[in-house]
Amino acid sequence: MAPFMSSRYALRSIVRRARHASERKAFFCTETPALFPHPVSMVNGASRGLGLALTEKLLTKHPDSPVVATCRNPDSAAGLSALKERFPSQLTVLRLDVTMEDTMEAVAKEISSKYGRLDMLVSTSGILHIPDQMEPEPKLVNVDPKNLMLAYRVNAVGPILVAKHMMPLLKTGLGQGTGREVAVVANITCKMASLRDNLLGGWYAYRASKASLNQFTKTLSVECQRRKDPVICVVIHPGVVDTELSKPYQRDIPPEKLFTPETSAEKLMDILDSLTPEDTGKFFSYTKQEIPW
Ligand SMILES: NC(=O)c1ccc[n+]([C@@H]2O[C@H](COP(=O)([O-])OP(=O)(O)OC[C@H]3O[C@@H](n4cnc5c(N)ncnc54)[C@H](OP(=O)(O)O)[C@@H]3O)[C@@H](O)[C@H]2O)c1
Structure with missing residues (x-):
């Protein structure tokens, strides 16, 4: 996109391009996997916590839509x-480690041969602490280069590499069956990534790695607009969720502000279902309010 081109123009172009592509598809209507009529979603980091709850929500709320959980x-x-026992044909479980690019290639290949496309990618994988290895740093003196790099690798580099490997499938997906004609990349971030909102300090590795994830996602959204690729890219803060990640740090959270994974997943689903091309490049909270970068 030329620098003088307005974002409104760019968004119109995305939608126009998406329409043309889906018309082309309809014209060449065959039994190819690309024409599978229901949206295909992928949840990365689905073993437990929010990712697992979101996988279940996707399976139950959209009963005909396949979900690939990694x-x-x-x-x-x-x-x-x-x-998998409850949803044997709807759910596919695959191995993906966000620190190993070859596992992403293998997942992309599998989705390509099974469905030919992807309509939504949600990356929920993330780390805050690892027993006996890593914990959030209260002060500068606790900052450890190994843990800084690990957080960066898992929380920031991982999800953007997953997006890189899934992008060809997302461009083919076009949000088919969702009514919006564009695919979605949603990376789960944290309000703590906001620079403006950082009033308490501490938690260097987590804050900085999630701020990098935000920057990666924003940059991807600009590239998609510029290239007129029909993909919406957003980051979403899920609230404080009662999972292993937050367990040791919940003491000061009032009960009404501590969501179950199911409640948070429900709120995420509402946002994911409501996304439009105008939302691309935004940092949302679980209420779909924008959070300042
Ligand atoms: N819980 C909260 O209060 C809260 C608040 C704001 C944002 N978030 C964000 O929400 C997301 C989900 O967190 P959660 O609370 O559900 O945490 P969780 O229960 O600890 O789950 C973290 C997930 O990330 C996966 N993961 C870790 N390292 C990975 C790697 N190298 N490759 C692939 N997957 C990996 C874990 O898989 P394994 O089972 O293999 O370890 C697990 O599925 C995270 O991005 C977190 O930063 C959480």
């Missing part, structure tokens, strides 16, 4: 195995 160790992901 995680590091499918064999030990008990929650996903239980979902």
Whole structure:
């Protein structure tokens, strides 16, 4: 997109291009996987917590729509195995470690051969603490380069690489069956990533890695607009959710502000279902209010 081109123009172009592509598809109507009539979603980081709850919501709220749930160790992901028993044909569970690019390539290949496209990618994988290895730093003296790099690798580099490998499928997907004719990349971030909102300090690795994730996602949204690729890219803060990630730090959270994974997933679903091309490049909270960068 030329610098003088307004974002409204760019958005119109995205939608126009999406329409043309879907018309082309309709014209060449065959039994190819690309024409599978229901939206295909992928949840990365689906073994537990929010990712698992969101996978279940997608399966139950859109009963005809396939979901590809990825995680590091499918064999030990008990929650996903239980979902697979309930939704044997709708759910596909695949191995993906966000620190290993070859696992992303393998997942993209599998989705390509099974469905030929992807309409929504949600990356929920993330780390805040690892027992005996890493915990949020209250002060500068606690900052450790190994943990800074690990948080950056998992929380920021991982999801943008997943988006890179899924992008050809998302461009083919066009949000088919969702009524919006564009695909979605939603990266789960945290309000703590906001620079404007940082009034308390601390938690260097987590804040900075999630701020990088935000910047990566915003940059991707600009590239998609510029190239007129029909993909909406957003980051979403899910609220404070009662999961293993937040467990040790919930003491000062009032009960009404601590969501179950199911409640947070429900709020996320509402946002995901409501996204339009005008939303691309935005940082949303679970109420769909914009959070300042
Ligand atoms: N909980 C909250 O209060 C809160 C608040 C704001 C934002 N968030 C964000 O919400 C997202 C979900 O968090 P959660 O609360 O559900 O945490 P969680 O229960 O600890 O789940 C984290 C998920 O990330 C996965 N993961 C970690 N490292 C990975 C890797 N290298 N490759 C692939 N997956 C990996 C974990 O998989 P394994 O099972 O293999 O470890 C697990 O599925 C995170 O991005 C988090 O930053 C959470």
